[in-house]
Amino acid sequence: MTVIVGEREIRLTGRCGVDEAEALLSALSIAPQSRVVLAAEHVHTALWQVLVALRPTVIGGAPDRFSADYILPLIAQKDALP
Amino acid sequence: MDDLLAQFVIEAAELTQQAAEDLLALDCEPGNRARLDSAFRAIHTLKGSVGLFDLAPMQGALHSAEDLLDLAIKDNVELDPTRIDPILAVLEWIDRCVQHLQRVGTLPPTAEDEGAKLVLWLASGRAVTPAPSPVAGGTLPQWAAKLFDANPAIHRNGAVALRYTPAPECFFSGDDPISLMAGVPELVFARISTRENWRDPAEFDPFRSNLIFEAISMAKRADIEAIFRLIPDQIAIAHDATTDPSELPAESHETTTRTIRVDLARIDDIVGLVGELLTAKNGMSALVTQAQLLDGGLALSRNVAALQQDIGRLVAQLQRAATDVRMVPLGDTLRRLSRLVREISGQTGKPLQLVVTGGEIEADKTIVDGLYEPLLHIIRNAVDHGIEPEEQRQIAGKPAKGTISVSARQVGHRIELAVGDDGRGIELGHIRSTALARGLISAEAAAALGESDCLELLFAPGFSTSETVSDLSGRGVGMDAVRSSVRRLGGKVTISSAVGTGTTIVLSLPTSFAMSRVILVTVAGEQYGVPMESIAETVRIPASAITQVRSNEAFALRDRTIPILRLGDIVGSGAPGRSEEMLLVLEIGASALGLVVDGIGERFETLLRPPAGLLRAVRGILGTTVLGDGRIIMVLDLEALLA
Amino acid sequence: MAVTVMVVDDSKLARIVAVKTIATLKPDWVKVEASNAQEALQLVAEQQIDVAVLDFNMPGRDGLDLAADLRKSHPTMPIAIITANIQDEVIARARAVNATFVNKPLTADGMSGFIDGAALRLRQAQG
Missing domain, CATH: 2.40.50.180 (CheA-289, Domain 4)
Incomplete structure (x- = not known):
């Protein structure tokens, strides 16, 4: 299990495969105020999509430069995507 | 691509290169008559070669460029940038067209428009009026032009735009689009949009890909294409090839020239050096052992071993890269066979057809070149001894035309070339009696021979099963010669035959001297x-x-x-x-x-x-x-x- | 119900590597092996196969030929083609039968995309 759901936070660790997108989605739907802690080596696009769509508070570091430069800002962005 | 066109592609690249160099020299030294003559000759030759093919747009532009140079030579006037620039633009455009031709076999669909614009520009150059830049941006797809426009700070020259639209179902095929994007080298800009608006969490399907990526990279186009190679339907890649003519530097030709011709000996030097490198790496094993014997040397020994492993991996990659350079498609040799078969058909009066498959499979150049001779012998033998005369074939209920098939396929690190004919096959009894008559074996041995041993006799030196030694296969170019030349290439030959239906000879060869x-x-x-x-x-x-x-x-x-x-x-x-x-x-x-x-x-x-x-x-x-x-x-x- | 994956490769060694690689990713999957296309088709006829991992280079019918056959009877089965050198023509053939490429030499990393995607597809089909 690489998506770890805590009381007020959801931790992503290790290699988060595509199938864990569902777990992340349901955890965030149940507790939208949870913050998401990024501590993973790899995060599959499916999980990034959940984060971009639901835009929770995200702390921690992205596993690669592309997600740090271009995906994290999307999640933090206040306005919805065009 | 046929031979003629392949040759044209090589020659065109060299000629445009030559003409561009001359024009750039003229730009600095307008009075250099030798350069002017050289540029004229190159473009004239190129126009001549283009005429061999149905490439009207190229022909038109080259014709105008040639006129312009011709005029300058006749009137003995110096070329100024207003005339040099459009010619350079033509050369650059020709280069692109030729590359397209090489890849796809046709001119780009926009070629006619672009050619017409260039002719206009050339005409304006002749009239010595300041030239607008009619082609700039004309070749970029709209999305790419927009992407560049949104980033005016990025120098378009050498930049590659990409638009990646992952299929909604792509996660199920194992794709991870962000991971792919993270692998794009020298990214200078990216933006992400969505296919459709995000749904409420309750309806949101986490397994549908909904993102669209647009990006600009300064890496080589080929490197980017390689990343998205498996999903050609989801990716669009474009680069602004029509750089502003006034700043067309010599180096831009380096980026557009995709092939160079290299002397094989120089490649072999590299392969040889890689071999030496491998030997040097193997020598490190002794260091590992020595370090182990030192007091507290275990850690050192481990580090050396780890380093050796790293170097080993790199040497292996280098070796693969070096041997890859020597790889050429089998088609280079197989194509020569069709002429051979036509010739033989004429000589023997037996109507023949040749069916070749697998020409795209690649092997080391030495192996591909070395295959011609054994294949030639095999095919000659097949026509001589295998394919029956037309009348006999009709009696046997076979098509009048004899078929020789040469099919290549890759099996692991080897290639298998099967040469089959639909002739009469080989009578084992015939082999036995011939071998006996030739004194190759004793009567008891002949009687005891099994089928495969019997066929093996065909490879015995000097064996010929035809009663009359014919012009074609003659004496001395029997299967023994085939076997020894294939052996020299590291290969094996096997034969199988069915009486009445034909013979198949299979050559199994390494793809490279790896x-x-x-x-x-x-x-x-x-x-x-x-x-x-x-x-x-x-x-x-x-x-x-x-x-x-x-x-x-x-x-x-x-x-x-x-x-x-x-x-x-x-x-x-x-x-x-x-x-x-x-x-x-x-x-x-x-x-x-x-x-x-x-x-x-x-x-x-x-x-x-x-x-x-x-x-x-x-x-x-x-x-x-x-x-x-x-x-x-x-x-x-x-x-x-x-x- | 357990997922059954079929590994088809003419090399025993390559099958061992493939089975091990799949086992590290999905220890609970059942692995069955075949050494050529004919054996593979026989296996498919005899038992439920959910996922197929095929070597491209095999004597007789190659991996893509086999994939095309399997696709006829199993329109949604996840199929991977294992190959070391990918030519554009081969890519086009693989796309036509909706097969995924996995690079040789096999690694858990290289295989995980396909296996995860396959698992997802099977689960969705059930759910």
Whole structure:
């Protein structure tokens, strides 16, 4: 299990495969105020999509430069995507 | 692509390069008449070559460019930038068209418009009016133009735009789009949008890909294309090839020229050096052992070992890259066969057709070139001895036209070339009587021969099954010549035949003279290399487990009785048996064989050098290799030794 | 119900590597092996196969030929083609039968995309 759901936070660790997108989605739907802690080596696009769509508070570091430069800002962005 | 067009592609690249160099020189030194003449000649020649093909837009633009230069030469006027620039733009455009032609086989769909614009521009150059830049941006797709427009700070020259629209179902095929994007080198800009608006969490399907990526990279277009190669339908890549003509530097040609011609000897030098590098890497094993013996040297030894592994990986990559350069498609040789078959058909009066498949498969140039001769003999033999005269074929209910098929396929690291004919096949009785008549075998031996042994006789030197020695296959170019030339390439030949329906000869060859895994064995104090590929396992058995079967030895391994040979006897330095024997178990074809050796040493990877000089005449030597400590050892060709 | 994956490769060694690689990713999957296309088709006829991992280079019918056959009877089965050198023509053939490429030499990393995607597809089909 690489998506770890805590009381007020959801931790992503290790290699988060595509199938864990569902777990992340349901955890965030149940507790939208949870913050998401990024501590993973790899995060599959499916999980990034959940984060971009639901835009929770995200702390921690992205596993690669592309997600740090271009995906994290999307999640933090206040306005919805065009 | 046909030969003529392939040649044109090479020549066109050279001519545009030449003309562009001349024009750039003229830009600095407008009075240089030699350069002007040279540019004119190059463009004139290019126009002539273009005329061989149906490439009207190119023809038109080149014609105008040639006119412009011709005028300058006749009127003895200096070319100024207003005239040089449009010609350079034409050359650059020609280059692009030729590349498109090479890749797709046609001109880009926009070629006609672009060509017309260039002709206009050239005309304006002739009138010496300041030229607008009619082609700038004209070739970029709209999305790419928008992407560049949104980033005016990025220098378009050399930048590549990409638009990646992952299929909604792509996660199910294992795609991870963000991961792919993270792998794009030299990214300078990216933006992400969505296919459709995000739904509420309740309806949101996390397994549908909804993102669209647009980005600009400064990396080479080919490198980016390689990343998205498996999803050509989801990716669009564009680069602004029509750079502002006034700043067309010489180096821009380097980025558009995709092939260079290199002397094969220079590539071989590189391959040779890689081999040396490999040897040097193997030498590090001794360092690992030495370090282990030091006080507290374990960590050092581990580090050296790890480093050796890293270097090994890099050398292997380098070796692959170097051997790749020598890879050419088989089609280069196979194409020559169709002319051969036409010729033979004319000579023999037998109507023939040649069916070739697998021409796209690649192998080392030496192997591809070396295949022509054996294929030629095989096909001649097939027509001579296999394909029946037209009347006979009709009686047999076969199509009048005889078919020769040459099909290549890749099997692991080998290629298999099957040459088949639909002729009469080979009568075994015929082989027997011919061999008998030629004194190759005795009458009892002939009667006892099985089918495959019988066919093997075809490879005996000087064998010819035709009653009359014909013009074509004649004497002395029998199957023995085929086998020996294929062997020189590291290959094998097998034959199968069915009376009445035809004969198939299969050549199995390596794709390249690649690295071999070799194990060192000791026999009577000497070390030899043995290729690992033929070794199934190594076992140690008590001497008592070896049983005598008539004059031969054998032992039982997992319910299988395996004959034993002593390598010492084969290399001519027999040693007495001992209480426990070390055996290499070899799998050759369907049979197994135990080979007794005195000791087994390290295993390593090496680039085998083909035997040279005196060794070439020695049977059973695959090649030589250099050990880490500089000693040269012989690598044995077990199959030849045991044959 | 356990997922059954079929590994088809003419090399025993390559099958061992493939089975091990799949086992590290999905220890609970059942692995069955075939050494050529004919054996593979026989296996498919005899038992439920959910996922197929095929070597491209095989004597007789190659991996893509086999994939095309399997696709006829199993329109949604996840199929991977294992190959070391990918030519554009081969890519086009693979796309036509909706097969995923996995690079040789096999690694858990290289295989995980396909296996995860396959697992997802099977689960969705059930759910």
